[in-house]
Amino acid sequence: MSTTNSTITEDIRAKAKQLLSSGEVAAFLGFTTGTLPMTMRPFVARRPEDAERLVWNSFCVMNLANYLPDLLKSVEPPRGPKDPPPEGPLPKVGVLATGCWSRNIVVQIQENQVQRDRLVILGIGSRGMVDRKKVLAQVDGREVWTSEEGEHSLVIEGPGFKKEIQRWDVVRDNCQTCIHPNPVIYDYQVGQPVSPREVKDRFRQVNEIEAMSSEERWSWFQEEISSCIRCYACRNACPLCYCPTCFVDDSRPQWVGKSIDLADTSIFHILRAYHCAGRCTDCGACESACPMGIHMRLFTKKLEKDVLELYGTEAGMDPDVPLPLTTYKEDDPQNFLITEAVGQTSEAGEGVKP
Amino acid sequence: MKVLRLDKADLERWFVNWAKTREVYGPLRQSSSDSKSISVNKSYTDWAILKDGKFPELGTGLPKSPIKKFFFPQPETLFTCSKRKGDPDAFVFKEPENRDNARKVLVGVRPCDARSVELNNLPFEKDPYFQANRAKTAIVGFTCRDRCQTCFCKEVGGSPVGTEGMDIAVTQLDDFYMAEVITEKGEELVQEGGGASEASGEEISRLKESKAQVESLFSSMSDPAQALEAMKAKDLFALYNAPFWSQLADSCINCGICTFLCPTCYCFDIQDEVVKGTIRRIRYYDSCMFPLFTLQASGHNPRGQKVQRVRNRFMHKFKYFPDRFGPFSCVGCGRCIRECPVNIDIREVLKDLLAVE
Ligand code: SF4
Ligand code: SF4
Numbered sequence: 229m230s231t232t233n234s235t236i237t238e239d240i241r242a243k244a245k246q247l248l249s250s251g252e253v254a255a256f257l258g259f260t261t262g263t264l265p266m267t268m269r270p271f272v273a274r275r276p277e278d279a280e281r282l283v284w285n286s287f288c289v290m291n292l293a294n295y296l297p298d299l300l301k302s303v304e305p306p307r308g309p310k311d312p313p314p315e316g317p318l319p320k321v322g323v324l325a326t327g328c329w330s331r332n333i334v335v336q337i338q339e340n341q342v343q344r345d346r347l348v349i350l351g352i353g354s355r356g357m358v359d360r361k362k363v364l365a366q367v368d369g370r371e372v373w374t375s376e377e378g379e380h381s382l383v384i385e386g387p388g389f390k391k392e393i394q395r396w397d398v399v400r401d402n403c404q405t406c407i408h409p410n411p412v413i414y415d416y417q418v419g420q421p422v423s424p425r426e427v428k429d430r431f432r433q434v435n436e437i438e439a440m441s442s443e444e445r446w447s448w449f450q451e452e453i454s455s456c457i458r459c460y461a462c463r464n465a466c467p468l469c470y471c472p473t474c475f476v477d478d479s480r481p482q483w484v485g486k487s488i489d490l491a492d493t494s495i496f497h498i499l500r501a502y503h504c505a506g507r508c509t510d511c512g513a514c515e516s517a518c519p520m521g522i523h524m525r526l527f528t529k530k531l532e533k534d535v536l537e538l539y540g541t542e543a544g545m546d547p548d549v550p551l552p553l554t555t556y557k558e559d560d561p562q563n564f565l566i567t568e569a570v571g572q573t574s575e576a577g578e579g580v581k582p
Numbered sequence: 583m584k585v586l587r588l589d590k591a592d593l594e595r596w597f598v599n600w601a602k603t604r605e606v607y608g609p610l611r612q613s614s615s616d617s618k619s620i621s622v623n624k625s626y627t628d629w630a631i632l633k634d635g636k637f638p639e640l641g642t643g644l645p646k647s648p649i650k651k652f653f654f655p656q657p658e659t660l661f662t663c664s665k666r667k668g669d670p671d672a673f674v675f676k677e678p679e680n681r682d683n684a685r686k687v688l689v690g691v692r693p694c695d696a697r698s699v700e701l702n703n704l705p706f707e708k709d710p711y712f713q714a715n716r717a718k719t720a721i722v723g724f725t726c727r728d729r730c731q732t733c734f735c736k737e738v739g740g741s742p743v744g745t746e747g748m749d750i751a752v753t754q755l756d757d758f759y760m761a762e763v764i765t766e767k768g769e770e771l772v773q774e775g776g777g778a779s780e781a782s783g784e785e786i787s788r789l790k791e792s793k794a795q796v797e798s799l800f801s802s803m804s805d806p807a808q809a810l811e812a813m814k815a816k817d818l819f820a821l822y823n824a825p826f827w828s829q830l831a832d833s834c835i836n837c838g839i840c841t842f843l844c845p846t847c848y849c850f851d852i853q854d855e856v857v858k859g860t861i862r863r864i865r866y867y868d869s870c871m872f873p874l875f876t877l878q879a880s881g882h883n884p885r886g887q888k889v890q891r892v893r894n895r896f897m898h899k900f901k902y903f904p905d906r907f908g909p910f911s912c913v914g915c916g917r918c919i920r921e922c923p924v925n926i927d928i929r930e931v932l933k934d935l936l937a938v939e
């Protein structure tokens with residue numbers, strides 16, 4: 229393990245152990261290693277001795293904020309649906325947070341899904357997480373038996389090969405363009421804050437897609453989602469998707485068909501992306517979870533860009549700045565509502581063209 | 583049983599000849615055509631039509647998806663009917679016009695995937711759609727020569743060189759191939775493929791040796807018959823109330839990956855879709871991981887919590903199914919382990935279940 233990761237791992241274990249033994253938190257949410265290399269398992273430590281199992285490395289790709297609303301409920305004393313909440317403060321939960329996860333926690337606080345005073349946040353400056361699929365692509369889809377992480381490289385081994393890869397080459401697309409790697413809220417810092425990355429153009433991929441003609445763009449979109457199996461891992465990995473009943477599951481009315489018909493899949497992806505507008509932090513959990521290698525993150529990235537351009541805000545940067553799409557101001561920009569006069573350019577009306 | 587000896591060219595000729603009257607599928611690398619900076623991550627193989635005798639790509643583990651979609655398509659139209667006013671045939675159920683009736687050959691099916699068809703046949707024994715699809719689909723299996731980290735066919739009653747579910751079983755021996763012709767459907771394919779010679783006694787003993795050697799790669803695995811008996815003997819409620827379920831639920835995100843990509847998951851739901859006055863009744867995949875799976879019209883959901891859903895997948899595969907049908911509902915392909923975003927490993931769960939007193 230690299231020194232950075234082992235220092236962070238030790239710090240996490242020590243702090244989690246202390247929080248659990250002192251009773252300050254009822255549970256601590258982090259990661260542990262499982263049975264395969266390159267896939268980390270989100271893990272809840274509930275006893276001080278569980279803290280020894282916590283591990284930190286570049287494969288911690290799931291966004292822990294996603295688990296918080298349920299985890300907070302699980303540590304509350306049991307009560308019936310109609311019973312009033314118990315008197316006094318409710319038990320707390322400890323959690324790790326990188327830049328984007330901490331911003332998702334801010335969004336959850338703003339949307340009343342979690343309460344700040346019930347969280348003990350261990351902030352970690354993120355060096356960028358590694359995309360397992362990029363690693364696999366480097367070895368032609370062969371199986372990887374072990375992966376050893378150094379400071380700037382990974383050594384992976386599999387049937388008949390041992391290969392050193394530069395870490396940055398396989399860092400996830402979202403992490404490569406991230407300019408907020410340090411947590412925006414935390415109670416304790418673990419490891420060192422990282423220096424913000426120089427990112428030339430963080431919307432490069434979106435710009436490329438915007439530059440396409442609308443026909444090209446539509447066919448790119450259709451091809452991108454054509455292998456979608458509607459497993460909803462992208463939705464379920466997302467800390468914004470906490471709705472008790474998702475629109476895809478509604479039956480009265482039924483908004484969207486259930487099979488993998490391209491029309492239905494398109495609606496699912498378009499609506500899911502729109503539900504994340506102004507809230508998505510580009511944490512990349514959706515893309516990391518997808519078994520089919522679909523780049524659905526680009527849909528939300530486009531909305532992130534639009535919100536930044538229209539409202540000048542980025543989600544979850546400051547608990548005191550309300551989310552742009554849940555507030556109304558007289559001088560809110562209207563550009564997205566108004567389309568250019570139809571027929572003047574080939575791009576006209578594209579916003580509504582399916 | 584007839585055993586043939588083939589060169590690669592013979593197999594390629596078979597594929598070409600079969601393709602004259604059937605659709606021939608095999609695992610192929612999924613290439614993504616986008617040349618933009620959007621990185622291409624599709625380094626996996628999946629089922630695709632093999633054109634011009636193209637050889638299936640079998641080197642990189644199992645194809646992404648199981649073969650269940652050929653028998654239990656997602657979605658499958660069960661029937662259609664018109665709901666147009668004045669149509670004399672309104673609300674008369676009809677065989678769908680676009681029913682896929684093509685005969686198919688699946689080439690390069692691994693023993694675990696082939697076995698899954700036999701296992702799914704138990705609940706679908708009287709299902710006319712599954713049976714019709716089965717009748718028109720032939721399986722040309724390729725036995726395994728290696729194992730992936732996630733393979734555990736042997737532990738749940740299969741074998742890396744097993745032929746269950748196959749019509750023809752092909753085994754590669756160094757630079758040539760042996761084909762065991764198992765069913766009548768297989769015999770028909772051999773006739774259509776043409777020009778393969780019977781294997782010599784020496785070649786047949788080499789086939790046996792090779793299979794035994796591959797089997798030995800799995801020798802450390804626990805005895806499947808014992809595990810099966812143990813699970814059947816266990817008290818259902820002791821398993822149901824085991825303490826480890828809540829830990830699994832702590833990590834699981836309740837997605838559909840492990841069930842949709844599982845060859846032996848067969849749950850479906852049914853809906854009517856109406857387009858331009860035509861009703862189409864479809865069935866499509868459902869998953870016990872989803873809250874909607876058991877949601878009742880009253881609003882009550884007997885599996886309303888994640889932990890209950892997580893438990894069901896394993897209980898169904900290792901307890902309910904064997905109690906009802908005999909074998910485990912798992913062929914050990916390891917897809918659910920490999921594809922789970924949080925590394926929930928069904929082998930660990932089986933071990934935990936077996937340890938429950
Ligand atoms: S995770 Fe991937 S395959 Fe699953 S629903 Fe999302 S985009 Fe589709
Ligand atoms: S699980 Fe067994 S049969 Fe399936 S691919 Fe692995 S070795 Fe072959």
Ligand code: SF4
Nearest residue numbers: 834835836837840922
């Ligand atoms: S794939 Fe993993 S996370 Fe998804 S439902 Fe299955 S066990 Fe849970």
Ligand code: SF4
Nearest residue numbers: 844912913915916918
């Ligand atoms: S449960 Fe997992 S290992 Fe078993 S058949 Fe299904 S996907 Fe394969």
Ligand code: SF4
Nearest residue numbers: 847848849870895898
């Ligand atoms: S109940 Fe769950 S585990 Fe069993 S077949 Fe259905 S989806 Fe698969």
